[in-house]
Amino acid sequence: MNVTNPYSVRVRFAPSPTGYLHVGGLRTALYNYLFAKHNGGKFLLRIEDTDQSRKVEGAVENLIATLDWAGVHYDEGPNRDGGHGPYVQSQRLDLYHKYARQLVEQGNAYYCFCTPERLEEVRKKQQAQKLSPKYDGHCRFIPAEEAKRRRESGEMSVVRMKIPDGGETAFEDIIRGRVTIANSILDDQVILKSDGFPTYHLAVVVDDHLMEISHIIRGEEWLPSTPKHVLLYRYFGWDMPQFAHLPLLLNPDKSKLSKRQGDVAVEDYRAKGYFKEALVNFVAFLGWNPGDEREVFTMDELVKEFSLERVGKAGAVFNIEKLDWFQFQHLQKKTDNEMLTLLKGQLKSSGISNTFQDSYLLGVIGAMRERATFVRDFVEKSPYFFTPPLEYDAAVVKKRWKPDSSAKLTKLSEEFSMLSNPTKEDFEAALQRTAEALKIGNGELIHPLRLAVSGLGAGPGLYDILFILGKDETIKRIKTAIEKIQ
RNA sequence: GGCCCUAUCGUCUAACGGUUUAGGACGCAGCCCUCUCAAGGCUGAAAUACGGGUUCGAUUCCCGUUAGGGCUACCA
Numbered sequence: 275m276n277v278t279n280p281y282s283v284r285v286r287f288a289p290s291p292t293g294y295l296h297v298g299g300l301r302t303a304l305y306n307y308l309f310a311k312h313n314g315g316k317f318l319l320r321i322e323d324t325d326q327s328r329k330v331e332g333a334v335e336n337l338i339a340t341l342d343w344a345g346v347h348y349d350e351g352p353n354r355d356g357g358h359g360p361y362v363q364s365q366r367l368d369l370y371h372k373y374a375r376q377l378v379e380q381g382n383a384y385y386c387f388c389t390p391e392r393l394e395e396v397r398k399k400q401q402a403q404k405l406s407p408k409y410d411g412h413c414r415f416i417p418a419e420e421a422k423r424r425r426e427s428g429e430m431s432v433v434r435m436k437i438p439d440g441g442e443t444a445f446e447d448i449i450r451g452r453v454t455i456a457n458s459i460l461d462d463q464v465i466l467k468s469d470g471f472p473t474y475h476l477a478v479v480v481d482d483h484l485m486e487i488s489h490i491i492r493g494e495e496w497l498p499s500t501p502k503h504v505l506l507y508r509y510f511g512w513d514m515p516q517f518a519h520l521p522l523l524l525n526p527d528k529s530k531l532s533k534r535q536g537d538v539a540v541e542d543y544r545a546k547g548y549f550k551e552a553l554v555n556f557v558a559f560l561g562w563n564p565g566d567e568r569e570v571f572t573m574d575e576l577v578k579e580f581s582l583e584r585v586g587k588a589g590a591v592f593n594i595e596k597l598d599w600f601q602f603q604h605l606q607k608k609t610d611n612e613m614l615t616l617l618k619g620q621l622k623s624s625g626i627s628n629t630f631q632d633s634y635l636l637g638v639i640g641a642m643r644e645r646a647t648f649v650r651d652f653v654e655k656s657p658y659f660f661t662p663p664l665e666y667d668a669a670v671v672k673k674r675w676k677p678d679s680s681a682k683l684t685k686l687s688e689e690f691s692m693l694s695n696p697t698k699e700d701f702e703a704a705l706q707r708t709a710e711a712l713k714i715g716n717g718e719l720i721h722p723l724r725l726a727v728s729g730l731g732a733g734p735g736l737y738d739i740l741f742i743l744g745k746d747e748t749i750k751r752i753k754t755a756i757e758k759i760q
Numbered sequence: 761g762g763c764c765c766u767a768u769c770g771u772c773u774a775a776c777g778g779u780u781u782a783g784g785a786c787g788c789a790g791c792c793c794u795c796u797c798a799a800g801g802c803u804g805a806a807a808u809a810c811g812g813g814u815u816c817g818a819u820u821c822c823c824g825u826u827a828g829g830g831c832u833a834c835c836a
Binding site: 327596598656 | 766833
């Protein structure tokens with residue numbers, strides 16, 4: 275066992291490049307990464323592209339870019355050699371052939387010449403008899419000489435591993451404890467396909483061994499086939515890595531998280547404006563917790579706290595509301611300077627020409643921050659900071675704009691015009707003076723004024739808005755509003 | 761169908777036999793704050809699937825039932 279030494283921790287994320295990075299994949303990658311970093315080990319990325327029919331152009335690049343965006347960086351993998359490459363399975367074919375041959379020679383595997391048609395027939399028969407579909411061992415006892423002859427004559431074949439006739443195979447799972455499966459229900463699994471590519475089962479065992487993987491941390495969907503892998507390790511006489519099968523991520527209806535019930539691609543969430551910090555924090559908490567009541571974590575903090583012992587066994591529903599809360603929390607944690615950069619980027623992508631001073635933008639950030647979950651909220655919830663209101667919210671006009679509002683605002687506007695370089699407090703004092711002079715409550719000025727300068731009925735404190743907008747712009751907007759409303 | 765895994769508030773979860781009137785968070789409702797909307801504070805509704813054991817004592821251990829999920833390919 276090469277597992278108990280914390281300095282020899284080597285784990286991997288081994289996706290198949292079928293398009294995009296699934297959020298479940300992100301969590302698996304993240305847990306591997308956190309475990310590696312927490313233990314001072316290495317995190318590898320290995321591309322499992324042994325199914326040629328599922329190959330998607332650009333998928334690998336996309337996968338790597340997305341992991342990189344999320345901050346899940348690999349120590350070894352494609353374009354980052356660590357002496358255990360290549361890290362792409364389609365470039366390791368000779369290795370799989372070699373080990374498949376070894377298994378055949380040892381008598382732990384055999385060539386099978388059954389056609390897909392025959393296999394289909396057998397399967398149908400078994401299903402008709404309500405038996406579980408399983409290879410019937412038709413080619414299991416073909417003599418080596420005959421197999422050799424048939425292969426040399428060009429007959430198509432695959433290699434199947436031999437499952438012991440009786441007994442059971444068990445292994446220890448860090449998350450689930452001891453798992454046992456009767457050999458009788460295991461299939462003589464194909465390990466080398468007729469196209470010369472290995473199946474997952476052979477490739478994963480060979481690679482994990484050659485790459486000196488210490489812990490296999492992967493999704494629960496692999497649990498039932500793990501005994502086959504255990505058997506292969508035994509056939510080869512290799513040390514067994516430790517297994518940790520993660521609970522699945524679920525749809526709101528508790529089925530395995532999938533498309534159709536919402537977005538599953540990490541890039542979808544990125545495109546929607548979620549911070550990597552939020553997505554990573556959220557996904558980390560789907561199946562793991564630090565054992566106390568803290569919830570908002572940075573990547574570094576996660577690395578510090580993470581342990582497989584605190585990973586749960588039950589599937590977790592991917593709950594968007596909670597994600598949004600994490601997003602809000604992480605937005606609040608950003609520094610003003612970070613927000614400034616983000617806001618400038620948002621203005622650009624929103625097509626708003628940035629003619630604003632940094633100090634102005636910083637003012638907007640201060641006023642809007644706790645009202646924003648996404649960066650785009652600054653533009654969407656308070657467009658009036660960037661463009662004068664083009665229209666006025668009808669419901670607010672109805673509620674707040676009285677027949678005499680124009681006259682009152684005109685008076686207020688006059689009061690404002692006497693101010694020089696007004697502070698927030700100056701605006702407030704001026705408004706109070708006007709209200710007193712008019713013998714009305716502040717509210718009769720505040721509400722119509724908010725509507726006049728913002729076009730909306732909700733937002734930051736009015737005096738904050740006025741101060742940010744400035745005296746001239748405020749007066750201008752009051753004038754425009756008086757003309758446009760009614 | 762067979763096999764495997766799982767089971768605490770609607771959701772994410774804490775509890776590693778007794779400190780529990782089962783704690784926190786999201787969401788929800790109410791109140792406070794208040795120029796609005798947020799934020800914040802306070803309060804509230806809300807869970808150990810069911811049935812048997814083991815034990816002086818079970819959310820916690822065992823068995824069964826039920827439910828859910830996964831797997832059952834020359835896919836991963």
